[in-house]
Structures are given as structure tokens and as C-alpha cells.
Amino acid sequence: MSGPAFGAPGPAPAAALFARARRATGGAYLRAEAAFREAGAAALAWLDSAPRVEDPVDPLQAAVFRALLSGGAATGDDALRYLHGIGEDQREMPNPVPLPGRVAEKLRFHFGGAPAAFLALRLAREPGWAGWMAEGVAEYLALAADPRTLPALARVVATTRDATLRNAARRAIGAFEPGSAVTAALNEAIFQARRAPRAVEEG
Numbered sequence: 575m576s577g578p579a580f581g582a583p584g585p586a587p588a589a590a591l592f593a594r595a596r597r598a599t600g601g602a603y604l605r606a607e608a609a610f611r612e613a614g615a616a617a618l619a620w621l622d623s624a625p626r627v628e629d630p631v632d633p634l635q636a637a638v639f640r641a642l643l644s645g646g647a648a649t650g651d652d653a654l655r656y657l658h659g660i661g662e663d664q665r666e667m668p669n670p671v672p673l674p675g676r677v678a679e680k681l682r683f684h685f686g687g688a689p690a691a692f693l694a695l696r697l698a699r700e701p702g703w704a705g706w707m708a709e710g711v712a713e714y715l716a717l718a719a720d721p722r723t724l725p726a727l728a729r730v731v732a733t734t735r736d737a738t739l740r741n742a743a744r745r746a747i748g749a750f751e752p753g754s755a756v757t758a759a760l761n762e763a764i765f766q767a768r769r770a771p772r773a774v775e776e777g
Contacts, residue, residue, distance in 0.1 A: 588613050588620035592639070596629050597701075601646035603699040611642045618643045630725040630761040631698060637722060638695045650692025653685050657707055674742065676716055677710025687718040694723035698730055709742040716746035721754055 590614060595606035610617050621640050627633065641650070660680065664672045681689070693711050697703070703711075712730070715723050730743040748757045 588617040589625065590634070591685070592620070592625070593628075595635060595639075596632065599701055607639070607642070610639055614643065624635060631695070631729055634691060634722050634726055635694055636692050638755050641692070649688040650696075653681060653689035653693060654696070656681070656684060657710070661704065661707065666707055672706045672710065674709035674713050675704055677706065678713035681710070681714040682717045687720055690715055690718035690720040691722050694720075694726035698726040698733075701734065705736065705738060708730060708739050712739065712742040712746045714730070716749035719750065721750065722749070724750060725757035727764065728758045731759075732762050732766050 588610065591610040592608055595603055595610060596604050619638065621636055621643075626637075629635075638650075640646075659674050659678070660677060664670055676731050681693075694715055697708060697711050698714075712727065717729060724747065725745050726741045731740055731747070734743070747758065750758075
């Protein structure tokens with residue numbers, strides 16, 4: 575797999591934290607993400623060293639982590655709060671489950687494409703999201719059309735046990751340029767075939 579190098583020699587704590595986040599899902603991922611953010615300048619210097627790509631999602635994770643360290647993740651945090659607010663408001667409605675398509679449109683209207691990378695990484699790393707929220711984000715990613723998010727969508731297709739979400743992620747991938755979509759799917763298939771360590775369980 576070609577691309578910049580993630581995992582080259584650098585400060586061990588930052589490299590270890592990045593690797594921990596790479597393997598983790600759920601609460602374990604959130605803790606690793608928070609710890610990487612707390613590493614501050616050392617973590618940013620490690621990202622600047624262009625470590626080796628070991629996972630198709632590495633470039634996306636690096637971009638999101640760089641934004642976290644540079645103060646550029648506020649829009650992603652805002653988008654998450656907005657999503658949770660949609661869920662809370664909908665509970666008062668006759669139909670308490672938000673429609674994913676409406677959720678996607680609202681995200682695009684309020685945030686444009688700014689939180690796409692952040693939400694894509696969280697979608698891949700947090701399998702416990704409510705169905706409407708996960709599917710709404712997948713549909714939003716198709717609208718945002720940010721090519722950096724393709725590996726995360728391919729990861730969802732390969733790993734989710736939710737058939738509805740898997741189909742939503744496949745539809746999102748289908749909205750991208752065919753060559754890029756095929757490359758993302760192929761890279762993910764190769765990664766899954768070679769994968770040794772299993773994802774850290776949520777805890």
C-alpha cells in the first residue's frame with residue numbers, strides 16, 4: 575500500500591497511543607484519542623515525522639488527530655452534540671426515531687463538509703451508535719463527498735454486524751468516484767486478510 579509513512583521512529587508514547595487508537599473501538603478508542611490529544615506537542619511532532627501507513631484508516635486518523643491537536647476539531651465536537659440533540663428532540667415526537675436521510679441533510683445544512691473526517695473516523699471506531707445516527711452519518715458522508723472518508727466507510731462495510739448500516743455505508747461508497755471507491759475497498763480487503771491483532775473491545 576502506497577502513501578505517507580505512519581509508524582516510523584518517533585516519540586514512543588505518541589506512536590504507542592496512535593497504535594492503540596488504531597486497534598481500539600468504543601470506549602477504548604475514546605480513551606486513546608483523548609490520551610493522544612493530551613500528548614500535545616510531542617504527538618504533533620510525531621505526526622509531522624510522517625510515520626508509516628499500517629492501516630488504510632491511518633491517514634484519516636492522522637488528519638483527525640492533527641485537527642484535535644491544532645484546535646480544529648471543534649466542528650466535529652459540535653456536530654456530535656448536534657446529533658445527540660436531534661435524538662433528544664425526536665423523543666418528544668410521535669415518531670421517536672429520526673430519519674437518517676433527514677439527519678444527513680441537517681448535518682450538511684448546518685456544518686457543510688467540515689466535520690466529515692471526524693464523523694467518519696468516529697463511525698468506524700464507535701460501533702455502539704444508535705442505528706439512525708450511524709446511518710444518518712453514513713448518508714451525510716455521501717453528501718459531503720470527502721475522499722478521505724472512504725477508508726472509514728470501507729472499514730464499516732467490512733466490520734459492522736448491522737446489515738442496515740453496512741448497506742448505508744455501501745451506498746455512501748457508491749456515491750464517490752468509482753476508481754477511488756474500488757481502491758478503498760481493495761485496500762480494506764487486503765488489510766482484513768492480513769490483519770493479525772484483533773480490535774480492542776469496548777470497555
